[in-house]
Amino acid sequence: MQYAYPETFDLKFKLQKEPKSIGVMMVGWGGNNGTTFTASLLANQGNITWEDPRGGTKAPNWLGSLTQCSTAYLGIGGDGKEVYIPWNGLVPLVDVNKIKVGGWDISKMNMADATARAHVLDIDLQRKLRPLMEPMVPLPSVYDPKFVASNQNDRANNVLKGSKSENLEKIIYDIVEFRKNENLDLVIVVWTANTERCCEIMPGIHDTAENLFKAIYEDHPEISPSTLFAIAAIKAQCPFINGSPQNTLVPGCIDFAEKNGIFVAGDDFKSGQTKLKSVLVDFLVGAGLKPMSIMSYNHLGNNDGKNLSAPEQFRSKEVKLLMKPYQSLYFIGLDLGDSKRAMDEYISEIMLGGHNTIVIHNVCEDSLLATPLILDLVVLTEFFGRLRIGSTSKTASHLHSALSILGYFLKAPVGMPGAPVVNALAKQRSALENLLRACVGLGPVNHMHLEHRVQIPEFASCVTSL
Template sequence: MPAVRTKSGHGVEYTDEAITATYSYNTTRVEKEANGDVTVQPIQLHLKFRTQRKVQRTGVMLIGWGGNNGTTVTAALMAHKHRVSWRTKTGTKQPDYLGSITQSSTMSVGLTSEMEEVFVPMKALVPMINPAELVIGGWDCSGMNIADAMRRAQVLDVTLQDALYNYLKDMHPLPAAFDLDFVAENQLSRADNIMQTKNKWESVEQLRADIRNFREKNSLEEVIVLWTANTERFSEHITGVHDTADHLIDAIRRNENEIAPSVLYATAAIMEGCSYVNGAPQNTLCAGLIELARRHGVFVVGDDFKSGQTKVKSGLVEFFMDAGIKPECIASYNHLGNNDGYNLAAPKQFRSKEVTKGGVLDDMVSSNSILYPPGSRGPDHCIVIKYLPYVGDSKRALDEYNFSIFMGGEQTVVLHNTCQDSLLAAPLIIDLVVLTELMHRVTVTQCDGEDCCDKKEKMTSYTHMETVLSLLSYLLKAPRVPEGTPVVNGLNRQGQAIKNVLRALVGLPPDNNMQLECRLPFLRGVGS
């Protein structure tokens, strides 16, 4: 992999310990008048980013480790770690990271003096963990070892399963916190590995002990806890229960009914100093959990992996609206046959998924008052998910988009997307863990004016990013953001945010695609 380094003397200092980058953040503040007029004030803020170069020895504990996603990502990482290849009818395959932005995407760092644009791997800008070095563990309501659970999932080629079996057979999930009130009743048949605790607080204490043991056994510096288990029903967020950290802890202690298992995992993770990622659609990240995470200085990330139909939708709708074309009606139909689909066959669990998939249009619609004037309604939008066992993990997504175009015209786009659900979700798990670990090592401080480059700030003045790590929205269907800040669902905007923050960590300006060097002849030799 090529080395990428910002030239010395440009506000960036590389030491063995850290990369310290001075960064001018140019933004705006806007005033909206009652008559609709808008006044825009440009603002420049001077920041210093400090990125620790030493990657932490990191483990990830998966909730739902024995499911399709958990076994697929574990098997893939073992294939990389042990350099396992396998034969298929089209030839010999090597392990890859296709679908992972950190491992398989590139980003522009600028132009050469000959006006050639240079692209480098995303992971080349700052030190990122090698996914094959992650230590994997976790919990599952099914006690089946990970090798047999991989076979049960029926996701990977049989020859690859056979090649990996011995690497996985001694991996066993820990007993899970389980409450049938929050998942479909059809899940009870595989729930043979349940935590034998008397109440919810005792479950939290057991989960905390599990995390501590995992950290100590594997000599880990960092542990990230990630939910990839079945979708829970939505919880009713109750004042006095979910609204503050203290209320939440008290509610768990008194065994409140509306405390879901996912909240127990998140509470245990946070209290053990671990960031928590919610890869499913349920509303785990209540105000009390976010406050608790802020107290303990860890991140929370959510909600719901954005892997297939919703990723296409958030990119496609953004594309058409940027072109001034008006979405009028979107019908989305899915069928799948894995255990996720089996669980979603229950109405309450489907409702959780419907909410996260349905909200993907909201901010894009509200951003264009020409297409959608105040008081008008957005596009008609329906979502259907059906369970068909025969198709297994090979999910089918059928979408019909209806648009209004120029002078009363209409346009219809129909998509049929066949995608292996877990093979799209597993790379997202990798990216979420890799980027969360990176952000643990990034701190930032604000400094004054032009002396920012020379000023040596005390380390106590540096702070981490906001507790709700909205930077990772690109990877999630219903991105959670800090209270009082806008939700962004447009796929391109989400992706650019990640890339431009990575550029900032090494003192590079955002990639704004102006490329004035190419459009103004007198700039062509500047910087040569």
């Protein structure tokens, strides 16, 4: 007979309190997410208000952001009630009003015109932001027609020439210049460009950092633009976040990140439909029900929908979304601006052969949901760069380079090789909150509330004293 025994480890958490000055460089800066993120930063930094077409005056905010608008459980207050504190009040996080932004795009359209093209923001806000955004012009980007839909050709007027290795060196140069010109401690590179088709992973090409570099300098056709950007970021000592579903972070890329101690995170921003799935499936399984089928209909607008109308690009999205054998996905691309429509049907088996069906219809502005996630990914990536964990202060090290702790914001979180993937949203959020609590000496949250459930004299005197 085998027995299980508990083991206890003492860990020390060491945090550099002062946040770094940071900048964000976005690949696909002129797209819906890039323009919305930039406009949101500028509006919040300048406290720019605008007239709401439905009446009244609107002020900027970061609704949807955990770090800026959500709270963490602190403990029991003097009145016996629970006390909560904003995440950015629990631990020292970067001041988002000091974040600088730049980036690349295959279109040379300035950011004011690109924002107008995106049809996300109210016209009055666009008008007030135009003087700030018009001077912003994306740097030339990598364009490989083999990896994106052919309907993107009409945008490609701002592309880098030359070989893959030449493109790599130019991207590194751009990052270094941006960091120097903006006087920044750290630059974080975010892929928010179009979904690519997945590259074909090949032994001897994508498996190690050495082979990956060799393939880049040999101009191998299965090295994707997104992987080039990831490698360039790591080589420039910058974290890289992949916000699209393709397999950017190939094994050789993660190997290179590990060897350099640089964070990478991905894949695919988790803004709406997938986030809801990770809540509902967790609920169904946790309630002792048996999910039998999940049918999803996804109606995307904007250029993302246009690009994903091509089968190979849609396949990248399909691969990352269909993580369970009982799921099916249907997709239609039709330009409805930034509006996104999703319909899900969840069928579960219940007792004695019965069935329970839940149908959900979700309509949202996709970029306004994704933008706060991008902010959180950037803010927390910087924060975890200042954190060290170990059995002693001398042996403490940072989190693994594949930053799976950010899985709350990503549909298919990349983690340490061999580590289990956690998809339940509540568990992902709890992991983040408890790690932040540990940084200030607070234990993990358990929500047992035994002091209110068991009549024990010690508990009674404790609650009374509160």
